[in-house]
Amino acid sequence: MKSLALALAAAVTLALAPALAGTPIPDTNRDGMISLAELRAIFPEVTDEAFADADIDGDGLLTPEELKVNQVSGDLPS
Ligand SMILES: [Ca+2]
């Protein structure tokens, strides 16, 4: 029975890990920036306007910081 309890504990830990880690950065091509396409792969409801508003420095890409700021403020889904 002890091994079953350990297995259950491991399964619960694995199930909770993504929630504990928060929303993963949707940087599919791992260039360190989040494009509109990368963001829409996770949040299809993001509009061009919402993305442009979130792009604080206007370079057409979101840094993880720009993404986080806008998720915290509720301007982008998280
Ligand atoms: Ca990227």
Ligand SMILES: [Ca+2]
């Ligand atoms: Ca930007």
